[in-house]
Amino acid sequence: MFHLDEETIAQHxxxxxxxxxxxxxxxxxGTCPVCxxxxxxxxxxxxxxxxxxxxxxxxxxxxxxIRQRLRVRMFLQRLIEDPAWRTEVQRxxxxxxxxxxxxxxxxxxxxxxxxxxxxEGVDASQLDERISKLLPPI
Numbered sequence: 001m002f003h004l005d006e007e008t009i010a011q012h013x014x015x016x017x018x019x020x021x022x023x024x025x026x027x028x029x030g031t032c033p034v035c036x037x038x039x040x041x042x043x044x045x046x047x048x049x050x051x052x053x054x055x056x057x058x059x060x061x062x063x064x065x066i067r068q069r070l071r072v073r074m075f076l077q078r079l080i081e082d083p084a085w086r087t088e089v090q091r092x093x094x095x096x097x098x099x100x101x102x103x104x105x106x107x108x109x110x111x112x113x114x115x116x117x118x119x120e121g122v123d124a125s126q127l128d129e130r131i132s133k134l135l136p137p138i
Contacts, residue, residue, distance in 0.1 A: 004028055004035045013042035068102065075100045 004012075004025055012025050029036050075097070078085050089096040093112040097104040 002028075003032065006038070009035055009039050010042050013039045014046055071100050071102050072108075075102060 008021070008025050009029075012022070012029065029039055079089060085096075089112060093109050094104045097108065097112070102108070
């Protein structure tokens with residue numbers, strides 16, 4: 001029995017035009033179980049390669065990293081805009097971070113100690129950039 005070549009089967013399975021014999025290939029695949037099984041194997045491979053499965057653990061971890069960054073951004077904004085909050089952070093940086101549900105890492109606590117002498121009109125982008133470097137990448 002005549003069978004289609006692998007390239008024609010693969011192109012047909014991928015939905016690509018296989019040339020002028022496309023109709024003949026479709027007819028053959030409808031009648032030949034060997035070629036049809038090969039085409040199904042290619043379709044399964046294409047589906048597997050095009051489906052990117054993300055574990056729920058990765059989604060949760062990424063969402064938490066994004067939340068952490070947003071919390072830090074809000075914390076910094078308040079630190080820059082509110083002198084009373086800045087005083088409170090100077091007194092107990094760990095408690096201030098925990099109040100905003102930010103994990104008080106040693107690096108973050110050190111950075112807050114360095115910014116404890118902030119004056120009015122500080123450039124928020126530089127502070128934000130410095131603190132953002134301390135957070136885990138997303």
